[in-house]
Amino acid sequence: MPKATLKHLAIIMDGNGRWAKARGLNRTKGHEKGIEVIRDVTTYCAKHPTVESVTFYAFSTENWKRPKYEVDFLMRLLDRYLEEELATYHANNVRFQAIGNIDALSPKLQARIRKTEEETRHHTDLTHILALNYGGRAEITMAVNKLIYEGKRELDEADISHALQTPYSDIDLLIRTSGEERVSNFLLWQISYAEFYFSQTYWPDFNRDELDEIITDFEQRTRRFGGLK
DSSP states (O other), rough: OOOOOOOEEEOOOOOOHHHHHTTTTOOHHHHHHHHHHHHHHHHHHSSSSSSEEEEEEEETTTTTOOOOOOOHHHHHHHHHHHHHHHHHHHTEEEEEEEEOOOSSOOOHHHHHHHHHHHHHHHHOOOEEEEEEEHHHHHHHHHHHHHHHTTTOOOOOHHHHHHHHHOSOOOOOOEEOOOOOOOTTTTTTTTTTTTTTOOOOOGGGGOOOHHHHHHHHHHHOOOOTTTSOO
């Protein structure tokens, strides 16, 4: 039986706040440290022989419920991250893309996102996707409404798949850090046959060595996709 091949990796980055609390720090310090881990994982994936896309759950449609100071900080942090990360994308031949309801973000942040997408669109070693103001149910709902608007009267799975914001490929492996074991409205359509791995590590402590071990574990799994072999 050939080993499983990882092409599209998805990560729910969880545990920033608890990491900071355990150290007597403000939650924002956990988010700052978590940004460094995104960079490390992205550069690792860009050099990996099979990984083509990595999608990070950065900000969900439900995250607006958090305290305003924290939401405002996250938006500023994201803007700064994209500004500083452009050089990393270029150096590693990484294409950046954002999914989610970007129109709800500030005009400044929207402009930063579009600029980064445009300046990296020709890169081919990896597609780095950030899910921002994203929810899986919302994505599916928007896809169906788009198809209805286009005049579709009957839909099949291919129609919906192509109307989603993430038509790159189905997810092969979903990782969630911090010990929580749920998908939290993330890529609900695309994880239909994904392999799951729940790490006990808080996201700020996650690193490429642990990711390498998880991928090795994934490659030993048998993926049947509903069949017998």
